[in-house]
Amino acid sequence: MIFRREKAAARARPSRNALELSHVTYRFGDYTAVNDLSLVIEAGECFGLLGPNGAGKTTTIRLLNTLLPLQDGDVGIFGYDVRTQAMSVRRLLGYVPQQLSIEGALTARENVSWFARLYDVPRSERRGRVNEVLEMVDLADVADRVASSFSGGMVRRLELAQALVNRPSLLVLDEPTVGLDPVARDSVWTRVTEMQKQYGMTVLLTTHYMEEAEALCDRIALMHRGELRAVGSPAGLVAALGPDATLDDVFRHYTGDSLTADEKGGLRDVRSARRTARRLG
Numbered sequence: 001m002i003f004r005r006e007k008a009a010a011r012a013r014p015s016r017n018a019l020e021l022s023h024v025t026y027r028f029g030d031y032t033a034v035n036d037l038s039l040v041i042e043a044g045e046c047f048g049l050l051g052p053n054g055a056g057k058t059t060t061i062r063l064l065n066t067l068l069p070l071q072d073g074d075v076g077i078f079g080y081d082v083r084t085q086a087m088s089v090r091r092l093l094g095y096v097p098q099q100l101s102i103e104g105a106l107t108a109r110e111n112v113s114w115f116a117r118l119y120d121v122p123r124s125e126r127r128g129r130v131n132e133v134l135e136m137v138d139l140a141d142v143a144d145r146v147a148s149s150f151s152g153g154m155v156r157r158l159e160l161a162q163a164l165v166n167r168p169s170l171l172v173l174d175e176p177t178v179g180l181d182p183v184a185r186d187s188v189w190t191r192v193t194e195m196q197k198q199y200g201m202t203v204l205l206t207t208h209y210m211e212e213a214e215a216l217c218d219r220i221a222l223m224h225r226g227e228l229r230a231v232g233s234p235a236g237l238v239a240a241l242g243p244d245a246t247l248d249d250v251f252r253h254y255t256g257d258s259l260t261a262d263e264k265g266g267l268r269d270v271r272s273a274r275r276t277a278r279r280l281g
């Protein structure tokens with residue numbers, strides 16, 4: 001029933017663009033975290049938001065997924081106004097936050113079922129949908145194990161399953177692979193790519209990893225101090241800088257900072273990994 005309603009809403013979507021940000025500014029007190037940001041993401045794109053710590057990426061994401069109230073500017077998700085049509089917006093979104101969003105004491109299946117109930121997936125469809133997404137992220141075999149026994153990569157894949165259970169049109173991933181080892185990171189990338197192909201979803205992700213942006217994203221936007229500095233395809237941005245440039249050079253050029261996994265992963269990842277371990281207990 002709800003899915004039918006979702007499909008009807010999808011048909012009635014007022015815009016083909018997945019996301020339209022227009023002159024968005026957000027201040028925490030006197031501090032401007034996002035400054036006059038305008039951006040369009042087309043339906044079906046995988047789009048990466050890059051920038052150093054504090055650039056305003058998470059704030060931007062929280063504005064578009066209705067977790068923060070808009071102060072200035074407009075945001076449309078498939079043409080729905082975030083300010084006045086928040087429920088329609090939420091129905092179209094899947095969100096994997098930076099912070100842990102699973103409960104360690106529950107099994108993988110219970111974690112996803114809980115999200116299915118939160119998202120109002122009809123009771124008759126719930127079991128099938130939960131199995132489907134667990135399969136998709138390769139956790140079907142361990143569906144009845146408690147999440148506290150999972151590795152970091154498995155936890156991230158479980159969070160993906162939670163975000164997918166309402167079949168979102170726009171999947172938003174805030175640093176999906178931070179703190180994961182290269183093998184686990186690779187397996188998350190593979191799942192994201194497969195899901196995007198299979199369902200034609202639009203994906204918006206923030207990342208600190210240049211190779212992640214290059215491997216996954218059709219286009220990227222570079223943010224610095226709340227402002228948009230450049231938008232384009234990874235190859236296009238690199239080519240514009242010169243024949244020997246790398247994506248890291250692009251980052252340095254637009255943000256005056258360099259960004260490698262090792263430099264930026266450090267303390268943040270350790271903190272995040274420790275937080276995860278504590279919560280999973």
Ligand SMILES: Nc1ncnc2c1ncn2[C@@H]1O[C@H](COP(=O)(O)OP(=O)(O)OP(=O)(O)O)[C@@H](O)[C@H]1O
Binds near residue numbers: 052056058059060
């Ligand atoms: N609740 C808050 N109160 C005050 N300042 C905040 C708050 N949340 C974020 N900020 C500030 O806003 C700026 C942008 O933060 P944001 O989390 O959006 O950056 P980011 O690009 O996502 O960085 P990171 O990669 O570290 O997550 C930072 O300087 C941050 O300290």
